[in-house]
Amino acid sequence: MLSVFKKLSWFFKEQWLRYLLAVTALIIASIIDVLPPKIVGMTIDEIQYQQLTPERLTEILLFYGMLIIGGYAIMFYWDYTLFGGAILLEKKIRTKLMRHFLKMTPAFYGRNRTGDLMARATNDLKAIMMTAGFGILTLVDSTIFMMLIIGVMVFTINWKLTLAALIPLPIMAVLMNKYGKAIHKRFTKAQSAFSDLNNDVLESIKGVRVIRAFVQEKQDQRRFGEKTEDVFQKNVDVAKMDALFEPTIKILVGLAYTIGLGYGSYLVARNEITLGELVSFNVYLGMLIWPMFAAGELINVMQRGNASLDRVYKIFSQKPDVKDPDLPKEVKLPEVIEYKNVSFRYPESDNWVIQHVNLNIHRGETIGIVGKTGAGKTTLFRQLLREYPAPEKGEIQINGVPIQELSLDQTRSWIGYVPQEHILFSKTVRENLLFGCGPKSDEEIKQVLDSASLTKDIENLPEGLDTVVGESGVTLSGGQKQRVSLARALLMDPEILILDDALSAVDGKTEAKIISHLKQERKGKTTLIAAHRLSAVEHADQILVFENGIVVEHGTHEELMKKNGWYKTQYDIQKMEGGGE
Numbered sequence: 203m204l205s206v207f208k209k210l211s212w213f214f215k216e217q218w219l220r221y222l223l224a225v226t227a228l229i230i231a232s233i234i235d236v237l238p239p240k241i242v243g244m245t246i247d248e249i250q251y252q253q254l255t256p257e258r259l260t261e262i263l264l265f266y267g268m269l270i271i272g273g274y275a276i277m278f279y280w281d282y283t284l285f286g287g288a289i290l291l292e293k294k295i296r297t298k299l300m301r302h303f304l305k306m307t308p309a310f311y312g313r314n315r316t317g318d319l320m321a322r323a324t325n326d327l328k329a330i331m332m333t334a335g336f337g338i339l340t341l342v343d344s345t346i347f348m349m350l351i352i353g354v355m356v357f358t359i360n361w362k363l364t365l366a367a368l369i370p371l372p373i374m375a376v377l378m379n380k381y382g383k384a385i386h387k388r389f390t391k392a393q394s395a396f397s398d399l400n401n402d403v404l405e406s407i408k409g410v411r412v413i414r415a416f417v418q419e420k421q422d423q424r425r426f427g428e429k430t431e432d433v434f435q436k437n438v439d440v441a442k443m444d445a446l447f448e449p450t451i452k453i454l455v456g457l458a459y460t461i462g463l464g465y466g467s468y469l470v471a472r473n474e475i476t477l478g479e480l481v482s483f484n485v486y487l488g489m490l491i492w493p494m495f496a497a498g499e500l501i502n503v504m505q506r507g508n509a510s511l512d513r514v515y516k517i518f519s520q521k522p523d524v525k526d527p528d529l530p531k532e533v534k535l536p537e538v539i540e541y542k543n544v545s546f547r548y549p550e551s552d553n554w555v556i557q558h559v560n561l562n563i564h565r566g567e568t569i570g571i572v573g574k575t576g577a578g579k580t581t582l583f584r585q586l587l588r589e590y591p592a593p594e595k596g597e598i599q600i601n602g603v604p605i606q607e608l609s610l611d612q613t614r615s616w617i618g619y620v621p622q623e624h625i626l627f628s629k630t631v632r633e634n635l636l637f638g639c640g641p642k643s644d645e646e647i648k649q650v651l652d653s654a655s656l657t658k659d660i661e662n663l664p665e666g667l668d669t670v671v672g673e674s675g676v677t678l679s680g681g682q683k684q685r686v687s688l689a690r691a692l693l694m695d696p697e698i699l700i701l702d703d704a705l706s707a708v709d710g711k712t713e714a715k716i717i718s719h720l721k722q723e724r725k726g727k728t729t730l731i732a733a734h735r736l737s738a739v740e741h742a743d744q745i746l747v748f749e750n751g752i753v754v755e756h757g758t759h760e761e762l763m764k765k766n767g768w769y770k771t772q773y774d775i776q777k778m779e780g781g782g783e
């Protein structure tokens with residue numbers, strides 16, 4: 203049962219001094235706590251035997267006062283030190299968790315649902331924090347403090363009386379164990395119901411437009427209602443057990459009191475203990491409630507902490523599937539990027555998504571990739587971005603070095619990626635633009651806005667570049683978002699720019715303008731463009747036509763036009779439809 207402390211031992215070892223001081227302070231506080239009842243008993247006896255002089259009373263009161271002040275200081279100290287440690291642990295695990303999340307590839311996010319990950323980063327972390335703070339407190343109080351009180355009762359009052367009054371104790375231990383197990387079971391269920399709810403809420407919020415468009419609000423609400431009810435019920439189950447716990451302990455404590463008072467009075471009558479000692483004894487019995495309760499709480503906190511810690515460690519045990527090599531090779535500039543007979547399939551899938559792709563890209567070239575949706579264009583780029591493990595067959599090389607022998611940071615630092623699904627943060631346009639690069643002058647930003655045909659759009663925003671977009675600000679249109687996303691990549695001025703169908707929501711004319719800007723600005727640097735409109739890749743040095751993951755045509759615009767294949771057919775259709783768009 204103490205395994206949760208073992209699992210957290212790395213933290214306790216690291217913070218050993220803090221915990222040593224906190225536990226020492228707790229023990230001193232316990233000693234200070236057991237003194238007053240003794241003093242009260244002594245004073246009563248002195249009154250009874252008429253020995254109490256005014257000087258003696260002053261002495262007792264002064265000592266009592268000192269105990270109160272000392273107790274105050276020491277209580278502040280252990281509270282601050284112990285719970286400070288718990289907060290520190292929460293921060294540490296949270297940082298580790300975030301770092302882990304950032305290292306993970308899309309495969310991980312496919313396996314784990316966002317709501318569940320969030321529940322682990324919030325609820326579970328709180329439960330772990332409780333273990334490191336409240337858990338230690340209850341551990342000390344239910345062992346050392348309890349033994350101290352019992353020791354004082356046995357050695358300074360009467361061992362027979364103590365033994366009799368504590369008969370209910372073993373019964374309590376058995377019950378606590380039983381309750382602990384039941385609570386653990388119910389708590390785990392409640393936690394996973396909460397994860398479920400979290401997921402649902404996230405999906406509903408993300409998909410709110412679709413929900414409205416399909417008039418599914420009522421159904422969604424009903425589903426949400428059911429889930430909330432489920433979480434509610436499961437938490438009520440936990441609360442029920444919790445609620446049963448305390449009164450059970452109270453009954454057993456009451457039993458102890460009855461024995462203590464009855465048998466104690468008998469012992470006073472037989473002159474085996476004094477009246478003062480009987481009073482002290484009963485105060486001690488009362489003081490035992492907390493440590494016994496703490497023992498129960500300890501089981502509780504540890505069960506919860508353990509369940510939560512396991513859930514969090516499960517995340518840590520999922521290693522990133524794309525890792526840096528132990529000794530990364532250095533490549534200064536990507537002069538040649540080569541796909542050598544590359545075939546790839548996604549993990550957990552048997553179908554080859556791209557097959558036997560051969561492509562040689564020299565620095566400064568523009569490559570156009572076209573083909574139907576689902577043909578494998580994005581997958582080709584993802585290989586370069588190293589979002590997935592190296593392809594099973596074939597190899598991607600940069601300057602002749604296999605890409606998996608280069609560090610992830612180096613490869614990714616060359617690339618500016620504009621994905622199909624633009625992602626903007628709910629910050630100002632300026633912050634979104636500067637996201638990937640350091641500070642830039644207004645002049646540079648202006649130029650990039652021009653290249654991305656954004657200047658007019660930005661002028662029309664209420665606060666220009668400083669307008670907040672997204673959640674709490676102005677919402678941009680799909681095409682505008684795509685262009686902001688493009689401008690962000692351009693501002694980085696990357697060695698390799700990848701536009702993955704990045705202009706799909708932009709009209710033909712604007713696209714043509716952007717492409718002509720790109721032609722000028724990307725001179726000498728590598729640009730990869732996947733597009734639906736063939737006009738966007740017409741100027742490329744090489745064009746690849748993908749069909750079901752296979753390159754079916756490969757060449758320049760002129761060469762492909764001569765071939766009379768898919769490219770020419772599409773080109774003619776688009777020419778007719780768009781009137782040269």
Ligand code: ADP
Nearest residue numbers: 548551555573574575576577578579580581582
């Ligand atoms: P394109 O960019 O040309 O539209 P993609 O490269 O996105 O095509 O997709 C190619 C194929 O790979 C599609 O059939 C798609 O269903 C499949 N695919 C994409 N992502 C995954 C994934 N994470 N797991 C399994 N299959 C995937």
